[in-house]
Each structure stands twice: as C-alpha cells, then as structure tokens.
Amino acid sequence: MTTDQSYAGTGSAELTNWARAVCLLSTTKDEGHFRLILAKRGKRAGATSLEGDRTNVIHLKHSDDGILWEQTPLPVVKEKTNKNLSEIRSKAASKELKDVDGLLAKITVPLNKKQIYELSEAGGHGSAYLIKKQWEDIESRLKSDGKGCFYFPQPKDEKNGGNTLNAQ
Secondary structure (H helix, E strand, O other): OHHHHHEEEOOOHHHHHHEEEEEEEEEEOOOEEEEEEEEOOOOHOOOOOOOOOEEEEEEEEEEEOOEEEEEEOOOOOOOHHHHHHHHHHHHHHHHHOOOOHHHHHHOOOOEEEHHHHHHHHHOOOOOHHHHOOOOOHHHHOOOEEOOOOEEEOOOOOOOHHHOOOOOO
C-alpha cells in the first residue's frame, strides 16, 4: 500500500506528521525508470496517469532530450502461465520418500526420531522434510520401545537361530 511509504526512512512519526504531503521517488527493476509515490496525500494530490485516471503512483524516466523527467505509461507485467504453475505443483507433489522399505530395514536397533531422520538423509532415502511429511505411515510400521525410540521388527529365520541378521 502506498500510504505505508509515507514514513519510509524516518525514525519517528514526529518528523513526518507535520508534513501536508509526502512523496517518495524509488527505482524500479528497469534501469533509468522510477516511481514517484504520492504517499501521504494519495489520489487527493490530483495526479493523473497518462491514461487520464487519478493515481497516487506516477511512473517516470530521465528525458533523452534534456535534464528533466518524463512520465511513462504503466509498465507491463508478465504473468506466469498456468502451465508453469501446474508443472511446479506436480513436481512438488511427486516428492516422496525413496525406498521406505529399505529405510525401515536399516532400523535394526531402537532409534529416536532425530536419528531416523539422519539415517534417511545419510542413506539417500530422503530429507528430514519428507520424513516429517510421511512420519505417520513410517511410525505405523515401526515398533516402539516405550522410551521414545523406534525399531523395525526383523522377520525370523528359523535356520539361523531366529535372526535374519546372522544369515547375512
């Protein structure tokens, strides 16, 4: 909002409250182009755009012919197409934890949540963000030791004393 610009660069309202009008000249992304913001008086200042409408923002540039300002038309703003936005959304939605079963198989001793996050990142399964996003599913597949730690119950191998780790 341009009225918020009335107090730009001041440390106290005491300095700007006495002024009847406050104007702010600021640069734009286009080199040599500026915006004159009529912050305190707004549209009551009587300024008009090149189209003849009342405005509180006047677009200016340095003149090519001398030392003076020239008013310019409103800049054209390119809007992102829906295609670009839909591609971004689909990529974001497709981010999921990689190889959840492989991660779970690595949790052979009780680990707390932080340690599971670190194991996932170190093992290339996914980031802490993805673990948080899918934590309910992961937690439902783990056993709790009752002390805030979790482990993945290993299937029993009857030939090797009931532990699949001995078979490896």
